[in-house]
Amino acid sequence: MKLPSFLYYEFLGNTLGQYLIAVLILVVGSALRRVFSRLLSKMLFSLTRRYTGGVSEEELHGLLIQPLSTLLLVVTLQLAGATLTYPHGPNAPVSGQLPWHEVLLLRLLSLAFIVAAAQVALRLIDFALLVISRRAAIRVAHSPTRLDNQFLPFAKDLLKVFFIIVATLVALGKVFEVNVTALVGGLGIGGLAVAFAAKESLENLIASFTIFLDQPFGVGDLVTAGPVSGTVEKIGFRSTRLRTAEKSYLTVPNKSMIDKPLDNLSLRTSRRVGFTLTFDQKTTSAQLHDIITDSLAAMQAHPLVSQDVQIKFSALTLMGKEVNVQYFVDTTSYDEYINVKEDLNYRLVEVVEQHGGVFAVVREKP
Incomplete structure (x- = not known):
C-alpha cells in the first residue's frame, strides 16, 4: 500500500x-x-x-x-x-557521539x-x-499479635x-554512568568517616534492632523511660513514638529508650494502692479494732483485689492514731484501677461511720 x-x-x-x-x-x-x-x-x-x-x-x-x-x-x-x-544542527559532534x-x-x-x-x-x-x-x-x-503490630511496620520500612x-545505585550506574562497584568499594574506605558523622543515627538504628530482638516493649504498651512516659504507637528506624497522658505525640530516639531503666507498666500483673488513715485520739481501741477487721473483710471480698491486703495500726502520734492500708488491684486498666479505688474508699468511709470512728483534723502550721 x-x-x-x-x-x-x-x-x-x-x-x-x-x-x-x-x-x-x-x-x-x-x-x-x-x-x-x-x-x-x-x-x-x-x-x-x-x-x-x-x-x-x-x-x-x-x-x-x-x-x-x-x-x-x-x-x-x-x-x-x-x-x-533528534536534530543535531550544523555543528554536529564526532560520528558515534550524541550532542x-x-x-x-x-x-x-x-x-x-x-x-x-x-x-x-x-x-x-x-x-x-x-x-x-x-x-x-x-x-x-x-x-x-504483638509481633504483627511491632515488626510488620518496621519490616515494611526496611524493605x-x-x-x-x-x-539509587541503578540510577547512578545507568543514568549517570558512575562505576557503582568502585563506589561501593570506596564506601569501605570512607565508612569510618561516615560512621563518625552519623554516629547518633547509627546508634538509634542499632537500638531499633535491639528493641525488636529483646522486645522490652511493643506497640500499645504503656512505658516509662527516664523522664518520659506514654503509650507506644510506633517503633521506627530512628525513634519511638509515644502518646502521653496529655495526648501529645512524643518522639523519643530509640537509644534513649534502651540506655535508661525502662518500666513497662503494661506487663505488671496488678496495681498497688497504699495510703495512711489518721484517726482522732477520741477513737477507742475497740472501735479501731472493729474498723480494721471490717475494712479488711470488705477489701478481701472485692473480686479485683488480691488476697495480700494489709491494714495495720502502725503508729500512735500527736496527730492521732495512724493506720496503714495497702492492697493490690488485679488489673492493668487504669480506668478499672481508679474505679476499684473509689469503691473501696466509699466502703472504708462507711465502715468508719458505722463504728463511730472519727478522722483526725490536720491543722496547718502557722
Missing part, C-alpha cells in the same frame, strides 16, 4: 509520517494508560488471588494504578521518542523510568505487607529503604 506523498515531507530531520506515529503513540498511550494500569493490576490480583486472603481487588487497584500509570506514561514517551531522529542536549533528554527519560519503577516496587511492598497483616489478623481471630538504595 502506497502512502500519501506528503507523509514523506521532512522537517528537522524527520518525516511527517514519523511525527504522526509519535503523536499517535502519545495520544493512545496517554488516553489508555489508566486502562492498561487497571488491566495489569487485575492480572496481578488474579495470579495472587489464592494468597491474598483478606485483601480486596480494589485495595490493590488503589495502591498500583497511580504508579503504574506514571510508569506507562514514561514508557509511552520513550516509545514516541524512539520513532524520531549533550540529546544525552540529557535520554538520561532524564531513563531516570524517570527508574523512579516510576521504584514507585511500583514500593507499592508492591505495601500490598505484600497488607496481605501478611490481614492473614495474620484472620489467623488470630481479628486480634493482631522500602533497601529498594530505594537499589534504585
Whole structure:
C-alpha cells in the first residue's frame, strides 16, 4: 500500500509520517494508560488471588494504578521518542557521539523510568505487607499479635529503604554512568568517616534492632523511660513514638529508650494502692479494732483485689492514731484501677461511720 506523498515531507530531520506515529503513540498511550494500569493490576490480583486472603481487588487497584500509570506514561514517551531522529544542527559532534542536549533528554527519560519503577516496587511492598497483616489478623481471630503490630511496620520500612538504595545505585550506574562497584568499594574506605558523622543515627538504628530482638516493649504498651512516659504507637528506624497522658505525640530516639531503666507498666500483673488513715485520739481501741477487721473483710471480698491486703495500726502520734492500708488491684486498666479505688474508699468511709470512728483534723502550721 502506497502512502500519501506528503507523509514523506521532512522537517528537522524527520518525516511527517514519523511525527504522526509519535503523536499517535502519545495520544493512545496517554488516553489508555489508566486502562492498561487497571488491566495489569487485575492480572496481578488474579495470579495472587489464592494468597491474598483478606485483601480486596480494589485495595490493590488503589495502591498500583497511580504508579503504574506514571510508569506507562514514561514508557509511552520513550516509545514516541524512539520513532524520531533528534536534530543535531550544523555543528554536529564526532560520528558515534550524541550532542549533550540529546544525552540529557535520554538520561532524564531513563531516570524517570527508574523512579516510576521504584514507585511500583514500593507499592508492591505495601500490598505484600497488607496481605501478611490481614492473614495474620484472620489467623488470630481479628486480634493482631504483638509481633504483627511491632515488626510488620518496621519490616515494611526496611524493605522500602533497601529498594530505594537499589534504585539509587541503578540510577547512578545507568543514568549517570558512575562505576557503582568502585563506589561501593570506596564506601569501605570512607565508612569510618561516615560512621563518625552519623554516629547518633547509627546508634538509634542499632537500638531499633535491639528493641525488636529483646522486645522490652511493643506497640500499645504503656512505658516509662527516664523522664518520659506514654503509650507506644510506633517503633521506627530512628525513634519511638509515644502518646502521653496529655495526648501529645512524643518522639523519643530509640537509644534513649534502651540506655535508661525502662518500666513497662503494661506487663505488671496488678496495681498497688497504699495510703495512711489518721484517726482522732477520741477513737477507742475497740472501735479501731472493729474498723480494721471490717475494712479488711470488705477489701478481701472485692473480686479485683488480691488476697495480700494489709491494714495495720502502725503508729500512735500527736496527730492521732495512724493506720496503714495497702492492697493490690488485679488489673492493668487504669480506668478499672481508679474505679476499684473509689469503691473501696466509699466502703472504708462507711465502715468508719458505722463504728463511730472519727478522722483526725490536720491543722496547718502557722
